[in-house]
Amino acid sequence: MAIRAILTDIEGTTTDIYFVHKTLFPYAAKHLPDYVRANLQEPAVQQILDDARQEIGQPDADADTLIDAFLGWIEADKKVTALKALQGLIWANGYQQGDFTGHLYHDAITYLQGWHEQGFKLYVFSSGSVKAQKLLFGYSDAGDITGLFSGYFDTTTGHKREQASYEAIADAIALPAAEVLFLSDVEEELDAARAAGMQTTLLARDDEPESSAHPVVSSFDEIEL
Structure with missing residues (x-):
């Protein structure tokens, strides 16, 4: 079935994971x-902070307790929605002050712009909050490219390794899942998307896997729509 929309991960896909x-x-x-x-x-x-209190099961936790929890989640790389929302607010200050710009692979920006011009609908699904996603693309190395995207999804939609998340996204964008191509550097995310009926491609920028259930490319240049 023909692809009408492209759903992309950020970290390791459009953006260097080290950024x-x-x-x-x-x-x-x-x-x-x-x-x-x-x-x-x-x-x-x-x-x-209220969401974080619920997450740790301490409805009366004070600010210091919550700060410790947030820092612990960062250290453990936990995908906690409250943390992602707080990070988004802090990063907003950093972007606005010019402390950094959002990294984009050159091939990613080139092809995202090209696909947009060709009429493909572009969407983002990342574990980072929607706010953080818009900041990265709004203050990117290539300037503000938020206009390329028709929608953004984060963990409030569901976890990235769960089939139901991709079914919910297909419903939200009002397209059959089979007409959506999902791009990611994580096999388990692609497995979930494929289980939901989406087409998939694995971005293996550094080390190509010995085998994969998904088409494998090393850059956007190699993606065939």
Whole structure:
């Protein structure tokens, strides 16, 4: 079936995984304690803290306890929705202050722009929050490219290794799953997308796997629609 939409992962797919792990995560960890303490009265931060209290099962946890929990989740690379939302707020400051720009592989931006011009609908599905996704693409190495995308999805839709998440995305964009191509560097995510009926391609930028159930490419240049 012909592809009408492309759903892409970010980390390791459009963006060097080291940008996330060596720039964004350390920046959030460094600034998180001061940011939380300085913004305790902000409604968005209050909601995030309430979500974190629920996550750790301590409805009366104070700010210091929650800060420790957030830092622990960062250290363990946990995909906790409250953490992702808080990181997005902190990264917004960093992007706006020019502390860094969002890394994009040259082949990724070239082909995303080309596919958009050809009429393909482009969507993003990442474990990072929608806010963080829009910041990365809004303050990218290539400038603001958020206009290329028709929608963004994060863990509020579901986990990336679960079939139901991809079924929900297909419903949200009102297309048969078979007309959607999902791009990722993680086999288990692609397995879930394929189980939902999507077409799939594995981005293996550094080390090509010995075998895969999915088409394998080393860059966007090799993707056949």
